[in-house]
Amino acid sequence: MSKFRFGKGLPVYAVISAVVIIAGLILCILLNFNYTSSAGRRVEVTYDAVVSIAEKEDELDSMCESAFRENGLSYSSKQTGVELDSQSLGETGVKAIVYNFSQNVSENALKNAAETIRTRAAGNYADAEINVSVHSAEGTQFYEAIWRGAIALAVAAIVALVYIGIRYGVACALAGLIAVLNDVLFTIGLFAIVRIPVYAYAPLLFAGLAAVLSLIFWTIQCFKLKENSKDPSYENLSSADAVDKSCRSSFKSVLLLAVPVFAAFAVIGLAAAAGTRLFFLSALIPIAVALYSSLLLAPTVLVPLKAKFDRLKASRKRYTGKQKASAEEKAAAEQS
Secondary structure, eight states: OOSOOTTOOHHHHHHHHHHHHHHHHHHHHHHOOOBOGGGSEEEEEEEETTTTSTTOHHHHHHHHHHHHHHTTOOOSEEEEEEEEOTTTOOEEEEEEEEEEEOTTSOHHHHHHHHHHHHHHHHHHOTTOOOEEEEEOOTTHHHHHHHHHHHHHHHHHHHHHHHHHHHHHOHHHHHHHHHHHHHHHHHHHHHHHHHOOOBOTTHHHHHHHHHHHHHHHHHHHHHHHHHHHHTSGGGTTSOHHHHHHHHHHHHHHHHHHHHHHHHHHHHHHHHHSOHHHHHHHHHTHHHHHHHHHIIIIIHHHHHHHHHHHHHHHHHHHHHHHHHHHHHHHHHHHHHHO
16 A cells, blocks of 8 residues: 555546446447346246156257247246145146246247247147246336336435535535446446346446445545645645545545445355345445445546646635735725
């Protein structure tokens, strides 16, 4: 930390952000996000493996895959299972093949494929009871909750920016705004690049989480900067030196808040069930982005902004001083 200087390296950080954001947005447009199978659509084929099509299960599977290919579909994963009796928990003999598809797969194409499977199953296995169903609304309430959460985080970020502008000045608010925009695009870009499985709308939620956490960390630094500005020794410091000295004094405070949050999400993610684990471990990315943005990017953006507003303040102060001196001279002249 002795040789590291806060508020320096803006071109480097700008290049890092630009590369991640541009590459991520291109991948997002071309490939979309890597949505987890539970966040997409699925086709279920159930049958009585003992009575109906014993020893023909591979043939049924091939028939289903052929129907998908004819409709331009490609499933992301496949599971097979056996139904259990609710009373005895013994096997009923009814099996299911579940084909999982991405969230952006056409529901009409899935329905056409399902109808093709039904028609061929009726012709090839006349006595078999083969049921084919398409599920595309699984988890709708969960996705709506994530979407609403993303909107709530966006509103929280706006409120935080307004508070920072009123409490700590326009320069700090503008630096925070740039950090927020970077956080949103940077987080979305990272999820598109690293291809971590996510639920629907989760990238937007994580982008909002990164923005809010970044503003919380940034508020701590702004508070320290304002407190330090009351020190007479800061009056003769340049904007770069003042930002560097304040960020050094607030560095530990930010880490004391960020590290426990990061550790808590990591522990919960590792100990939780699969669905919950996916959310909490993925949330480590926006926490890391928030630290990068608030500790490195925002201070480098603040330096030129603070210098600009300091010059305007000094110019206004000199103008006010000249007006006051002129008024005093005029009053003295009138008295004489």
